[in-house]
Amino acid sequence: MFLIRRIDYTKLKAQMANFITLINLALGIMAIIFMFEGSYKMSIFFIILAVVSDRFDGLVARKYNIESEFGKEFDSLCDLVSFGVAPALLVYHTSLSQLTGVGVTLVVLYIICGAIRLARYNVQEFDGSFYGIPITVCGFILTFFVIFHQHLSVLFFAIMISILTVSMISNIRIPKM
Numbered sequence: 001m002f003l004i005r006r007i008d009y010t011k012l013k014a015q016m017a018n019f020i021t022l023i024n025l026a027l028g029i030m031a032i033i034f035m036f037e038g039s040y041k042m043s044i045f046f047i048i049l050a051v052v053s054d055r056f057d058g059l060v061a062r063k064y065n066i067e068s069e070f071g072k073e074f075d076s077l078c079d080l081v082s083f084g085v086a087p088a089l090l091v092y093h094t095s096l097s098q099l100t101g102v103g104v105t106l107v108v109l110y111i112i113c114g115a116i117r118l119a120r121y122n123v124q125e126f127d128g129s130f131y132g133i134p135i136t137v138c139g140f141i142l143t144f145f146v147i148f149h150q151h152l153s154v155l156f157f158a159i160m161i162s163i164l165t166v167s168m169i170s171n172i173r174i175p176k177m
Contacts, residue, residue, distance in 0.1 A: 017061035021075050024053040028082030035090045040146065043090050047143045050082035054136050076118040083139025084114035088161070091142050094149040095157040106158060110165045114138070117168040130174045133167040 031046035057075060061067045088107045096103030114135040121130070141164060145152060 013064055013066065016064065017057045017066055018071055018074060020053055020057040020060055021071065021078050024050045024057065024075075024082050025078035027053060028078065028086045031082070031086040032089060035086070035093055040090065040094060040149075043086070044143055044146060047082065047086050047090070047139065050086075051136060051140050054079060054082065072122055076122055079135055080111070080115055080118055083135045084111045087139040087142040087146075088114075090146050091149075091157055091161060094146050095152070095154050096161070098154045099158060102158070103154075106161050106165070110138075110161050113165045113168045120169075126176075128176060130176060132170050132172060133164065133174065135168060138164040138168055 027046045027050035031043045031050065034040075034042040034046060054075075057071075061071055088110045092103055092107045096106055099106070117132050117135055120132070121134075124131070142161065145157070145160060149157070
């Protein structure tokens with residue numbers, strides 16, 4: 001009986017970080033759904049909750065020594081949705097759609113560069129630093145400024161998303177905190 005309880009606890013503990021990552025993904029999907037419904041405040045709220053969730057999955061994995069290749073890949077896929085697709089579509093819906101084809105191109109490039117950034121992170125040996133601005137940071141920045149989208153110009157968002165797009169795939173070295 002004791003052994004069965006121990007095995008179940010071990011399996012549960014091993015999946016805690018992945019469960020938190022799954023919450024991150026669900027929050028990103030909810031942000032997209034609310035954005036399509038025109039509920040931008042709720043979309044912003046869910047992206048910010050996803051940022052918090054993303055912070056905790058890594059902390060839990062390190063604290064309980066349950067880091068895995070699956071967890072790393074799963075986290076990146078979920079991050080692409082929550083901090084790539086969701087914020088980019090939110091910015092497009094609230095501002096960049098006014099630029100039609102240019103707006104679409106900027107959003108697509110942001111998401112592509114976010115995917116490249118995450119893939120590069122997954123295959124590089126960690127030396128204590130990140131290369132390129134993390135997609136979580138870029139997604140949060142985009143989302144934060146959407147709060148003020150009625151007071152900011154389309155040009156502001158076009159320039160900002162362009163800078164963030166390039167910064168994700170840059171060789172800027174950022175020490176991990």
